[in-house]
Each structure stands twice: as C-alpha cells, then as structure tokens.
Amino acid sequence: MKTISLNIDGKYIRTTEGNSILAAARESGIYIPTLCYHPRTRQAGKCRICVVEVKGLPGLQVSCSIQAQDGMVVLTNTDRVIETRKMIVELYLSSGRHDCLSCEASGECELQDAAYHLGITKSGFPVIDKNIPVDHSSPMIIRDMNKCIQCYRCIIGCDDIAVNEVLDMGYRGSKMTVVCDTDKPMGKSSCVVCGECVQLCPTGALVEKKAVGKGRTWEIEQVKTTCPYCGIGCQMHLHVKDNKIIKVTGVEDVEPNYGSLCVKGRFGYDFVHAPDRLKTPMIRKDGRLEEAGWEEALDYTAKRLLEIKQKHGPDSIVGIGCARSTNESNYVMMKFMRMAIGTNNVDHCART
Numbered sequence: 001m002k003t004i005s006l007n008i009d010g011k012y013i014r015t016t017e018g019n020s021i022l023a024a025a026r027e028s029g030i031y032i033p034t035l036c037y038h039p040r041t042r043q044a045g046k047c048r049i050c051v052v053e054v055k056g057l058p059g060l061q062v063s064c065s066i067q068a069q070d071g072m073v074v075l076t077n078t079d080r081v082i083e084t085r086k087m088i089v090e091l092y093l094s095s096g097r098h099d100c101l102s103c104e105a106s107g108e109c110e111l112q113d114a115a116y117h118l119g120i121t122k123s124g125f126p127v128i129d130k131n132i133p134v135d136h137s138s139p140m141i142i143r144d145m146n147k148c149i150q151c152y153r154c155i156i157g158c159d160d161i162a163v164n165e166v167l168d169m170g171y172r173g174s175k176m177t178v179v180c181d182t183d184k185p186m187g188k189s190s191c192v193v194c195g196e197c198v199q200l201c202p203t204g205a206l207v208e209k210k211a212v213g214k215g216r217t218w219e220i221e222q223v224k225t226t227c228p229y230c231g232i233g234c235q236m237h238l239h240v241k242d243n244k245i246i247k248v249t250g251v252e253d254v255e256p257n258y259g260s261l262c263v264k265g266r267f268g269y270d271f272v273h274a275p276d277r278l279k280t281p282m283i284r285k286d287g288r289l290e291e292a293g294w295e296e297a298l299d300y301t302a303k304r305l306l307e308i309k310q311k312h313g314p315d316s317i318v319g320i321g322c323a324r325s326t327n328e329s330n331y332v333m334m335k336f337m338r339m340a341i342g343t344n345n346v347d348h349c350a351r352t
C-alpha cells in the first residue's frame, strides 16, 4: 500500500492511498463530526456534516466520500464549514421529536454531541413533528422514527453485517422513514432481533427495551468480558449500574465479533440476576431436590458413577461437554470419561 501525505488544517499527515479525507483526519486525531459514517458500515455519504474545504475544488466537499490525495490541502474549521455544519444539525434537530431530557440516548447520542460541539442550543428552524407512532412490537427493541435522522446505518448494518435485509427506507419526501420489510411492525417482520441496528444507531431512534429507564449513560460502568453462550468468544461490554447488568453491547474494535452479537449474547443476560438461578449443587433426596455442598455433591456423584459402572458397565454412562466451558475443562471431562470411567461415550452440547 502506497503512503501519501496531505495537509489538514496546517498539519502535514501521512495516510494510506485510498483512504478518505475523514479517515486520514481521524488517524491523526483531527475531529470532523459525522452522523452517518461508522467504521463498520460502508460510507453512506448521507448526513453531510463532515464537509470540509479542499484547496482547488469548488464548494464544500463531503470528507467521508472523497479520497485523500498526495499534496492535498484541506481545511476543516473555516467559518463556511462551521456555518454549514450548524445549519445541517439544526435541520436535523427540527425534523423530529428531539426531547433530549427524557431520551434514552441522551449522553451517548451523536446528534446531541454534534450540537454540543457546534454550540447549538436550539434549532433556528420550525420543528416538524412527524408524529409517527412509536413501534413497541419487538420483544427487545423500541423504534421511535421521530428521532431518526435517516443516516442509513441501521439499514446497511442489517444488510451487510447481520445479512438479514429487514430494513429499508420507505415512502418519499417528508414522509420518508425506515421501514421493516413491507412496512410491518418490527415484531411482525423478519427481524431476528440481533440488535445490530440498535448498536449502530447514532440517536435514540432505536433503543433496547429492557434498558429503558434503568440508568443514564454517566451512571453506568462498562465491564469488558467474553460472552458466556458459545465457543466463538464474542467480546462484549456489560453496562452495569448498582451491581446489576442493565444492557449488553458488542465491543466495536476487537476480534472476533467487531461489535456484533447474536440475540442470546446481546439480550440474554437476565439469567445472571434470576432469583431461581442455581448457586449450589442440588441432590435429589426422597424425590425432592435439596441444596448440597460441593464436597457432598462430588462424593455422591463419584459413588453413583461407580455403582452404575459396576452394575451396568462403563458404556452405560455418557459425558456431555458444555459449549460454555473452556477448551481445557472440556478436555479434562473427555479424559475423565475415557480414562476414569472407561467409555468413549463423549459428546458436546453444541451438537445436540
């Protein structure tokens, strides 16, 4: 890959040929606001707040969509650029129901951030409330298209990352909005509830239902961990408040999942705080399950395995490994079955 150099705001920077001006600026820590661009979705070129001036080119250029060239001179902070960005953000704020005080996304909303960085306190345009009914039909996702800025991230994420092709832009003009399938409620559409679109949405248009009202972003600690559900080992952030998990998101910039999660990994965390969760071994005595200590449970298991082996032979016993266990634990279980029990009846729950 060839390296080129260009000048952004008086600073000489080097970048790989083929990168956009936005990517080159980001690599060098130069802030250019964006709403539609996301590293995981292809460039959308929709929001146009990433405009910059490029010496020798007429008008303003959309920095996510124009390639950096060797020797290029770029200005990201001129009065013309700032005024244009302000106008675009004000138009976004006026084209929906942006009631930040009660919005679930407040504190992590990229539209709110852009308004803050541009010093916008209120839109200079009359507010157009589209009055679109909020869609609560999905078991896990709330869709409020009154807060949608039509950035296309959810559509691209569903098409190209989740590869489910549920979402698209429907209708025309001022009625244009994101629709599921042929404009069905999300809960009645072909959505598989992976939550990719929720993670990519820059505003409060798509939020996780279970997390609503559970805590503001600044009250939440993010704990990085590995998903417990299968052997892929997706990296996730647990959003924790008062020692309780209130939401899970994928970690964006690391293998193996780069932010994506399946429905179980993203939404299936209730078991952690389930009141009937097993916390000790249980032994059935006189037909009833009773709590037991680990020593008692292990002695009981060893005694019963020995009895069964002596009475019915080793092949009457089967060992099933768990997808949530480590490779090492499953290896030990396999060795135990073959060496201690004396059977090759070993399998894995991911196959059953």
Ligand code: SF4
Binding pocket: 097, 098, 099, 100, 101, 103, 104, 105, 106, 107, 109, 110, 111, 112, 147, 203, 204, 205
């Ligand atoms: S989506 Fe963003 S700008 Fe709109 S109400 Fe929510 S926090 Fe405010």
Ligand code: SF4
Binding pocket: 157, 158, 162, 164, 165, 166, 167, 190, 191, 192, 193, 194, 195, 196, 197, 198
């Ligand atoms: S939850 Fe997943 S499948 Fe459903 S619309 Fe969003 S990205 Fe598509």
Ligand code: SF4
Binding pocket: 147, 148, 149, 150, 151, 152, 153, 154, 155, 178, 197, 200, 201, 202, 203, 205, 206
């Ligand atoms: S729902 Fe969110 S991600 Fe989708 S177009 Fe609207 S603002 Fe963008």
